[in-house]
Amino acid sequence: MSSVNSDNFLAVALVINRSRDGPAFVFHYPAQVQHNATDTGAGADLEDILLERLVQPANHNPSVANEQLPRQWDRDEHIVTDSGSQIVPWEHVAGFPARDLAGMLTPARPYHKTLFQLSLDPLYCVSYPIHVPENGKWKKQKKSGKGNDGDKASTVMDDHGVSNEADLSSGKLSDNSKDKDSKKDGDEDEKRSSMTMFNLVFILRPKTHEVKELVDSLYVNVVKKANKAYKYSQQQSDFIWKESKRILAAKDKAREEQRKMSSLWKEILQISSLAASMQEIYTAVSQNKIAALHLDTPLGILTPSFQIPVPFYVADIPEDSGRDQSGLWLTTANAFLSQDTLEEPGFLDRNFALLLMDDEKKIIAELQSDADPSTASMVEFVRLSKPTMSFHQVAQSNILTLSQVRRFAQHFIYWRRAIAIPPLHARDVYIVSPNCDPRRLPQDSVEWQRLFPVAPPLPNFLGELSQSPRPYKHFCPSKAHRPSYLHMLAWLMRRGWVTQLCTYAYVVVWPEIIYEVDYEMEAEDLAAASTSSLEQAKPPTIVEEHEHPLSPTSTIDTAQQQQQQQQPSSPPANPSSTEHVAERARLERIATKAHHRATERAITHARKTPPQPTPHPSLNDAPHLKGLTPHIILDAKKATGKEARYLSAIGKRFTDDRGKQAWQLFCKYFDGRCALERVALQEDMKRKEVWNLLTHMTEYVLCTRHW
Known part of the structure; x- marks a missing residue:
């Protein structure tokens, strides 16, 4: 760039x-x-x-212009x-x-x-x-x-x-x-x-x-x-x-x-x-x-x-040529947003919070020095906006409208006074950012100690975060310390030292489900073929029409008579008896082959093992599943055709109505781009309830974690 x-x-x-x-x-x-x-040196020649x-x-004087300038x-x-x-x-x-x-x-x-x-x-x-x-x-x-x-x-x-x-x-x-x-x-x-x-x-x-x-x-x-x-x-x-x-x-x-x-x-x-x-x-x-x-x-x-707006985040670790971007917030929370997502009502309001890039008191003092009549509203916005609260939650205060919250947030972000981040939460996982700038450690350590005198030294705290990832609340000495530790987390985010480790998911279709859907589709196809053969063409036999009115012979004769009635009369009016017999034999052969194929498919299908749902499809290694490999649905909310049937088959595995409804509701987040940590915000549900429901779906979800 x-x-x-x-x-x-x-x-x-x-x-x-x-x-x-x-x-x-x-x-x-x-x-x-x-x-x-x-x-x-040669600048004078260039000027000439x-x-x-x-x-x-x-009115230009060429004698002046063409005169040699001193080197x-x-x-x-x-x-x-x-x-x-x-x-x-x-x-x-x-x-x-x-x-x-x-x-x-x-x-x-x-x-x-x-x-x-x-x-x-x-x-x-x-x-x-x-x-x-x-x-x-x-x-x-x-x-x-x-x-x-x-x-x-x-x-x-x-x-x-x-x-x-x-x-x-x-x-x-x-x-x-x-x-x-x-x-x-x-x-x-x-x-x-x-x-x-x-x-x-x-x-x-x-x-x-x-x-x-x-x-x-x-x-x-x-x-x-x-x-x-x-x-x-x-x-x-x-x-x-x-x-x-x-x-x-x-x-x-x-x-x-x-x-x-x-x-x-x-x-x-x-x-x-x-x-x-x-x-x-x-x-x-x-x-x-x-x-x-x-x-x-x-x-x-x-x-x-x-100004020329500058990015406040990067989606991937910059190469050496992009060293000037070291220290920027590392996240895919913004990079993965599709146009459809951005146009979804309330998505940004529920999924993002405001993180001020300067001290709140300093910003309020600057605002109050302006005599503009709307200063009071902006001051209230700064006081209400916390990095732990989404824009939607800020608007619930009834002090500011959602429209004001959006407008003020956009203003502060544009003028580099704040950035938009997913709301901070003690149950989320935060790690030391791979894009942090170690050169700032000495000066930031001094600032950290000044702001948080009772906290561990900054290098020590970053060292703890660098260990096995776990929810941030585990770093707090007690529940009473959480507010202070969330202030510390906000500072670390502001300075680009940490980033959130998020969970992303795809739907995985195990061979058991694939076999079940294929079996059902084949049965439906055979049933449709059987019905069609009854309506259009039975196996050919040579009997009298009045005994078997639906026999292939009578059907062929009737079709030929209708065709002759629709065609304009021309000499001779009827084909010769030889041609009639040949055509009749050809149609009988086609009908016989179709009947044989349908019979063979029906016999083959009848010999297959009927699908047997098991509690853990991922562990089912039954002989009839040999040769089938799991299938990954890259974007469940856009699934069509067979993939849509896979999702439906999985939904039927949940025995309770709550589980089935949750599967239908959550499928749209299984695209590898939507962080599961945001589901509770987007659906306005309790985090604990969401994670309990997601836990029951782990059999059919393939998860990955990154920033």
Whole structure:
């Protein structure tokens, strides 16, 4: 799986288009965009080659572009060439003239709010261009009725399907200048910004095999959302245009003063929250973190956030190349979920709980610092949600609706503040995770001792878990210690030290059952064949029709007469007597053979040993079962044909109605993908009752255990 990093994500840049002055390359971060591993020495020659590949605008001065750049140029200071031309460090980006890039990265209106992708081998530029509305005004017409700017911001910022009713970081606007702004509303609505388009561009250098995956991931999760956040700020307060003018003015002044690029960039990042937000986007996304922007708009502080979601679990132990995934929760609880399962009502609610990735008190304190009206509901959600309680159980408190629980859980998971795990239970089995990261043992041991001072040292406790797997409750000194030990277990899960050892099952059909079903199917087939022969064709005999009206002879004659009546009359009307006798003989031979075969099958079947159910089919080694091998049903809930008959035959072996009903109910979990530990949750039954019923089915179930 391709991930965004500083090797394939080179820079983020802002380009605008103006009605009078045309495209402008406003700002980019980082200041120095290195586009190849040996970007020294021969870099000047490469720049000349790249310049020739670009279509130069009419006002471009070729004498400056084609002039050889000094090989030792550090791209920080200004250079005055022999001809007197000034080369400005920020006017070249990744080897391309910034003026030319601005023109190329200013797509026409048809690209408005769509994926714009430009390949400049080996670079890729990906963006989501935003054009001024058709009426030439960025500001939207105000709707009637009162509204809250913070709510609007939350709605606009949130593209991942999570409600931002009490968002920690994804789109709050604190309006601190409403009175001042209201005085200018009449004038501002009439003004038109000279900016007709802006485009936040992401400059990539992906490897050939990761182009599509990298571009798609970055575009959906960051590029599109960042441009939408900027669009909102521009519509509300002309923010992008005002900030762009400030940055361009600072660059023009620095050009005249021949200031170093490093000094200028430091100043721009201090005076412009727009530039600082671009720095945050690049730094956070390239380091696989959440980008939390801080846009200081005239209407207040806007704080949108976005990220590329990271996996919080792995289904298998990563190879050496995936070492960065060490320490992630190891489980197949999520990987094995089919689309049918996901669409099953209540499945996720009953089978998953929320495990916070930080201290509960710390998260609540952060929530309470937000004045959003829905903060109280989120605080209640954090207090109610325990790693031992499913989402369904949390909703049973009647304090929050199931819809709120789902929405808040999705929010915390998306923003990396929690993960969804099967509810922890003292009767389940937990082992040291094969994907744990031993390098963290020293620091985690200190944290463990601080949080659980009376617990055994972390290495010792992990050593105990590494012994023969057994229910977690056996590690507790007493029943009174279970709550504390479950807190310890939650911490171990959070840090990736342990994982649950689950039980998965398939239905095994023993030869006794196979023989029984085959015997019954053969008997049914013989009965059907016998009935058919009575209705259609008896063994042929030559007797008078009035004595045996159902004799084969009369049947043949009748069939021939009906066939002759249906055919149009043609000379001669009847076949010759010789042909009639031959056809009659042929039909008699066919009927005789069929009768003999049926008789032989019936005799063979009668000689077989009738099925005899035994208490333990797995131990039945009777002679008549020789040559039959057990059959495994890979997915009992999808069984058809003979496999469905196997399941039915097994169900009849349970003498009590409760056992038969349980077999029919539990069969859908015997697919090697559904952990039996989840059956009680899904069926809303007592765990002890479920395991008792499953224990009575062990004769017909083949179990395996893994994470």
